[in-house]
Amino acid sequence: MTTKTLEELEAPATSGTQPFLPDYLLFLTASVSAAMSAEFHEHVRTRGLRVPEWRVLACLHDDDGQMITRLARFAMIEQSRLTRIIDQMDERGLLERRSDKADRRRVRIFLTRAGARLASDLVSEARAHEKRLIKRLPDGLGQDLKATVKRLHGVLWDGEQD
Amino acid sequence: MTTKTLEELEAPATSGTQPFLPDYLLFLTASVSAAMSAEFHEHVRTRGLRVPEWRVLACLHDDDGQMITRLARFAMIEQSRLTRIIDQMDERGLLERRSDKADRRRVRIFLTRAGARLASDLVSEARAHEKRLIKRLPDGLGQDLKATVKRLHGVLWDGEQD
DNA sequence: TATGAAAAGATGAAAACTCATATTTTTATT
DNA sequence: AATAAAAATATGAGTTTTCATCTTTTCATA
Numbered sequence: 001m002t003t004k005t006l007e008e009l010e011a012p013a014t015s016g017t018q019p020f021l022p023d024y025l026l027f028l029t030a031s032v033s034a035a036m037s038a039e040f041h042e043h044v045r046t047r048g049l050r051v052p053e054w055r056v057l058a059c060l061h062d063d064d065g066q067m068i069t070r071l072a073r074f075a076m077i078e079q080s081r082l083t084r085i086i087d088q089m090d091e092r093g094l095l096e097r098r099s100d101k102a103d104r105r106r107v108r109i110f111l112t113r114a115g116a117r118l119a120s121d122l123v124s125e126a127r128a129h130e131k132r133l134i135k136r137l138p139d140g141l142g143q144d145l146k147a148t149v150k151r152l153h154g155v156l157w158d159g160e161q162d
Numbered sequence: 163m164t165t166k167t168l169e170e171l172e173a174p175a176t177s178g179t180q181p182f183l184p185d186y187l188l189f190l191t192a193s194v195s196a197a198m199s200a201e202f203h204e205h206v207r208t209r210g211l212r213v214p215e216w217r218v219l220a221c222l223h224d225d226d227g228q229m230i231t232r233l234a235r236f237a238m239i240e241q242s243r244l245t246r247i248i249d250q251m252d253e254r255g256l257l258e259r260r261s262d263k264a265d266r267r268r269v270r271i272f273l274t275r276a277g278a279r280l281a282s283d284l285v286s287e288a289r290a291h292e293k294r295l296i297k298r299l300p301d302g303l304g305q306d307l308k309a310t311v312k313r314l315h316g317v318l319w320d321g322e323q324d
Numbered sequence: 325t326a327t328g329a330a331a332a333g334a335t336g337a338a339a340a341c342t343c344a345t346a347t348t349t350t351t352a353t354t
Numbered sequence: 355a356a357t358a359a360a361a362a363t364a365t366g367a368g369t370t371t372t373c374a375t376c377t378t379t380t381c382a383t384a
Binding site: 024 | 181183185202288303313315
């Protein structure tokens with residue numbers, strides 16, 4: 001630890017111009033995303049899952065039997081990490097691997113009965129939480145945001161395969 | 163690796179109801195945030211920084227001399243992790259610690275000259291990138307999103323201290 | 325003014341993550 | 355058909371990240 005103890009009232013080394021972050025789209029979006037998610041992510045941990053595991057369950061809930069690569073893209077998890085997360089969820093009996101007979105490179109992931117139940121529960125809870133969250137926000141802010149990100153998600157995922 | 167090779171055309175274990183994720187606010191927001199940021203984050207790595215380090219630089223660019231706790235909240239980095247990231251950035255000569263004379267528990271972080279230069283460069287590049295990004299999107303989608311997340315950021319950060 | 329609670333940072337140890345690369349299988353080319 | 359290139363997944367090893375906890379300092383209050 002090399003902490004200087006100087007006083008040195010220097011000229012405010014800070015941006016003499018306009019602050020950057022309060023007007024920077026990517027920061028605002030990431031920050032809002034994190035802030036909105038914090039509460040439910042906490043709940044997810046309560047349920048004994050980490051966030052990426054919850055994402056995997058949610059993806060499979062919508063579309064069981066996806067291949068790992070696609071799951072990784074959708075759940076925003078790097079492939080080799082997802083492989084290991086799936087190992088663990090497999091050991092826990094939440095899902096299972098089945099190789100794809102049409103293309104034997106592929107491994108398709110299926111929820112077990114227990115995994116499907118947990119996924120359904122959490123999805124219900126997430127829906128309920130979203131309602132509450134939006135209700136807490138002023139005006140139609142929640143709806144506005146949802147409409148906008150829905151359009152954007154469509155746009156940004158165009159040209160994406162499978 | 164225990165990959166079953168069964169066929170078993172079971173009933174689609176998948177949600178017989180409506181898909182969840184394409185209508186889930188938190189997922190859509192996180193996904194859009196990640197997709198929009200991917201490109202610039204790649205650039206940041208090109209510049210030899212990891213994303214959290216870039217966030218720290220940007221925060222300090224706007225407000226030099228912040229304490230670690232506040233920096234952590236703003237940059238969305240867990241405190242003990244930030245402590246170590248700051249260790250590294252200190253070693254690299256990008257910033258330095260100075261203890262706060264008024265409250266000696268606090269450590270305030272200041273950009274060095276080199277750090278300030280790098281921060282300024284990246285902020286310029288980020289501004290330019292944002293312009294290009296928004297231009298690429300249909301209509302006023304970018305502006306819409308920005309207006310909305312700006313409001314939300316204000317709302318969600320109310321009651322936040324310092 | 326003691327004393328206990330709270331706040332700010334730092335740190336050890338375990339778990340998680342990343343990066344590059346290996347393996348297997350499929351696709352495209354000659 | 356042989357061969358090279360690409361795609362899907364797995365894995366080793368090194369680095370990060372996390373979680374709980376420790377220390378130091380300040381604050382509240384009896």
